[in-house]
Amino acid sequence: MKNKGVQFILLSAFFFAVMNLFVKLSGDLPSIQKSFFRNLVAAGVAAVILIRSGQGFRFQKKNLPLLILRSTLGTIGILCNFYAVDHLVMSDASMLSKLSPFFVIIFSAVFLKEKADPVQKLSVVAAFVGSLFIIKPGLRIDQIVPSLIGFAGAMAAGSAYTCVRGLSQRGERGPLIVFFFSAFSCLATLPYLMFSFAPMTGFQLGSLLLAGVAAACAQFSVTAAYSYAPAKEISVFDYSQVVFSALLGWIVFGQIPDTLSFVGYAVIIAVAVMLYRHNRKVSS
Numbered sequence: 001m002k003n004k005g006v007q008f009i010l011l012s013a014f015f016f017a018v019m020n021l022f023v024k025l026s027g028d029l030p031s032i033q034k035s036f037f038r039n040l041v042a043a044g045v046a047a048v049i050l051i052r053s054g055q056g057f058r059f060q061k062k063n064l065p066l067l068i069l070r071s072t073l074g075t076i077g078i079l080c081n082f083y084a085v086d087h088l089v090m091s092d093a094s095m096l097s098k099l100s101p102f103f104v105i106i107f108s109a110v111f112l113k114e115k116a117d118p119v120q121k122l123s124v125v126a127a128f129v130g131s132l133f134i135i136k137p138g139l140r141i142d143q144i145v146p147s148l149i150g151f152a153g154a155m156a157a158g159s160a161y162t163c164v165r166g167l168s169q170r171g172e173r174g175p176l177i178v179f180f181f182s183a184f185s186c187l188a189t190l191p192y193l194m195f196s197f198a199p200m201t202g203f204q205l206g207s208l209l210l211a212g213v214a215a216a217c218a219q220f221s222v223t224a225a226y227s228y229a230p231a232k233e234i235s236v237f238d239y240s241q242v243v244f245s246a247l248l249g250w251i252v253f254g255q256i257p258d259t260l261s262f263v264g265y266a267v268i269i270a271v272a273v274m275l276y277r278h279n280r281k282v283s284s
Contacts, residue, residue, distance in 0.1 A: 005225045008224040009221070030192075035078050036190070049175045050175050053175070067167065073160040081157070083149050128239075130239065130266075130267030131264060165226040236272065237272055239271075242268065
């Protein structure tokens with residue numbers, strides 16, 4: 001079960017990197033508009049899966065408050081992240097988003113009573129340090145506000161993933177969680193688009209639709225991941241998104257990581273292997 005959780009969190013990290021690639025390719029559009037299309041596609045994909053499953057859109061009434069909380073926090077996280085991406089250099093925004101695993105472990109310990117042992121705590125800190133080598137954020141005075149918004153987005157995302165874990169423990173279906181969140185986010189951002197929609201080219205529309213497809217795959221993967229394993233055992237692997245982003249940046253934009261970035265890759269991979277072996281030893 002834990003191995004499946006790791007596999008799904010790695011898959012989620014890859015698809016989130018692909019999503020960010022297409023969001024970047026979509027150009028200069030409002031963050032709310034990008035968020036709407038991202039979640040519109042995800043909602044459509046989740047709806048098809050729910051209909052084909054024969055179980056429809058039914059959910060457990062006792063889970064409604066947690067579904068609303070997960071969707072609200074997820075929407076805040078997306079809007080904050082896209083705002084940070086639009087107002088900071090991509091590396092700084094990515095670093096702030098990578099703080100979310102810290103909040104996952106913190107909130108899981110507080111609300112789900114999933115205690116992390118010293119090795120797992122050290123692994124998360126080490127992975128965070130490895131990410132610093134890659135991203136090398138520079139927080140100047142003129143970046144304080146968007147940086148704080150990005151930080152708030154990471155906190156909201158970590159809280160949302162904790163809610164996903166809680167919903168899975170209560171027996172709620174993954175596709176339903178994804179659909180509820182995506183539909184909720186679309187409805188929350190629709191009023192803005194009704195009055196401030198920015199015209200798009202065919203390429204921009206296609207990029208956002210593909211970003212939505214990647215987001216749907218990522219959402220299903222992360223939902224599956226936290227249903228298979230506790231956050232403390234798999235959230236550290238989310239840092240692999242940095243590696244996937246670097247590879248896509250090199251392939252699409254010709255960006256070549258510097259020496260410090262390669263040091264970061266080595267740290268993250270070493271931490272991932274160490275944590276994986278530790279979890280296997282503990283569970284055996």
